[in-house]
Amino acid sequence: MSTDSAQVQPDNKTRRYDRQLRLWAASGQTALENARLLVISGSATSTSILKNLVLPGVGHFTILDSTPVTARDAGNNFFLEGTSSIGKSRAQEAVRLLLELNDGVEGQADTSNLEHILDSNPSYFSAFTLVIAHNLEPKLLERLSALLWADDTLPMLVVVTSAGFLGEFYIQFHEHPIIESHSENTPSLRIDKAFPALQEYASSLDFANMDPTEHGHITYVVILVRALADWKAAHDGKPPQTYEEKKLFKEGLQSMKVKFDEENFDEAEAQAYRCWTETKVPSDISALFQDPQLGTLSSTSPPFFHLLDALRKFSLEPPHTLPLTSSLPDMKANTTNYIELQKLYKARAEEEKEKFKSLLSHPVDDALIDSFVKNAHGLKVLRGKQYGTLDKDPAALASAILASPKAGATHLALSALARVSSSSPTEEELTAAAQALLPPGTELPEEFENAVGEIARSPTADLPNTAAFLGGLVAQEVIKMITKQYVPIESYCVIDLVETWTGII
Incomplete structure (x- = not known):
């Protein structure tokens, strides 16, 4: 600096x-x-x-x-x-x-x-x-x-x-589209579908003759990419599939250690599932590709849906994933190895972002594209309902109360208050109003008694x-x-x- x-x-x-x-x-x-x-x-x-x-x-x-x-x-x-x-x-x-x-x-x-x-x-x-x-x-x-x-x-x-x-x-x-949902699901490292530069880097390292200190700071991503490539070479290009094969693969990771306390190889073993878990578009994101807005795209459509359409097109081409992001989790490594890995991911992420941009059918602000690609794994599209819709559907209201009796009882009591004209309603009036919102013969939840008592005590x-x-x-x-x-x-x-x-x- x-x-x-x-x-x-x-x-x-x-x-x-x-x-x-x-x-x-x-x-x-x-x-x-x-x-x-x-x-x-x-x-x-x-x-x-x-x-x-x-x-x-x-x-x-x-x-x-x-x-x-x-x-x-x-x-x-x-x-x-x-x-x-x-x-x-x-x-x-x-x-x-x-x-x-x-x-x-x-x-x-x-x-x-x-x-x-x-x-x-x-x-x-x-x-x-x-x-x-x-x-x-x-x-x-x-x-x-x-x-x-x-x-x-x-x-x-x-x-x-x-x-x-x-x-x-x-x-x-x-309608409420969300790009930055701050999802707890982390972006894929794409270890099972390593991009060429990452694969080449992992293959170039001479594990056997490496300095022991340097060996203890190889990132688990590189260890897994290398180990998976070696495994596939000996197993007809297939990753570990059965329980026994996965067990053997993990044992192979441990055998790569040159010192017993190499935490990076322990980390690799803990993350080994990434080698046989296929990286693909998450189901909740692929479901967004069926959004009706994509079928009626025009120049006046919200930018979010133009971006979503480009994401759909991107996922249809190999490797059939979301665009790579340069975000990396913390891992056991020295600064040099971690930064080298970051450079590889960043360079590839930029390449894929350019490919993504080429698939856009309408111009979108670059800052929005950056945010969309970075957060593609956590996209949401919410569609709401008019206020009061639940209370106008007795069967749906009864079902909601059955699923959440405490919250449902309080909501029912507050809804009843809105339907009673008196400024000092009695429990009996509130109870009758609540009963009228539900299907005939439906019993009020036990929790309703406490809720209606509080509202009758202090309605305003x-x-x-x-x-x-x-x-x-x-x-x-x-x-x-x-x-x-x-x-x-x-x-x-x-x-x-x-x-x-x-x-x-």
Whole structure:
């Protein structure tokens, strides 16, 4: 590193966002900073969600709330100034105080009435990337959900519901492709289908006459490529197939040691399965090649699907794998051998990336191509459902509750609350509303009694601890949707802070 480059200091933005840049990199941060959020209501939960989005640097947020601050708001919302905020606009007060968290974020208060906007200006929502609604009146929520679902160019909707120590949220979206899913599945090293330069390098090493120290630092990748080539030469070009053959192969690796404590050969034995496990396109990736979007590609199709089509074409040609990446895991080796191996993989990865680019039928940004190829082993395409779809299907709801009784019982109780007109519903009213959502004769789960009791006790309570917990969870999922990184929750995420658990239904 030169003296000049060593003295270059990171700018204020990099220092401020250092930890999160390690999670979603510059591309994710840019997406976050370009996002425009609409949050409907300035409740304790809404401001808690926003706090966790303003701090990491979301570009712009608008709070839509026509109501004044009440004494209840002043007592449970950390983003109000106690009694001095009472009577003032809840949206304006919350925006003013949230903006103190990050001077790089824009915030706006809108004191308009949501029903009036839905009636007279439905295009209002097209200015936003994502809409978050907390404890919205059921009829307005249904209208908002239907409006945003009817046009896939309109923003995603995050519906958040809470009552006392219980809550849930749901993300309504049409289609959500993910390139950087941060999959735990590592890219293939392609040991069983070694590329020519790797095969040549492995064959060129004189294992028998090598210095003992150098011998103890050969990477396990090279050891396996060499051992597999030798095995195939003696077995009609076939890798070890039976249990006995695999056992013999591993014993052969151990016999290659010149010292008993050569950990690199022990590592090779542990990774020997790579020699007889065929490297091919993972089933979840090959399933994406059947995506209907690939059959109707045009210049207006999202870049993701042009990239996916090129990946499909790439996989049809030998060696019938995904493009190689230059990422290597840690392994027992000295710096020289590890770097040499990295150079081989990097050079081949660049060659295959150029081949991949030649298969594109439409121009795509180079940075996006790089990211796609690097993360091809973890691609996802999620397709969501409109909010409320589950509750409109009694049989599906009953089945979901049977599969997840605790989460299902809480969701059912919260859904029942939305269908009871009273602001102080009784357990009997809530139970009847819940029963009406299920097929006739269906028994409520045992866990329903506790859930309905908590909701009857505090149907409108927006508690600070519940708000804080939901705020963290919802913000995390919103960031996933905005950055298109990591895999978001696709169903209802239910929380219970009485017993302290979360669940999915």
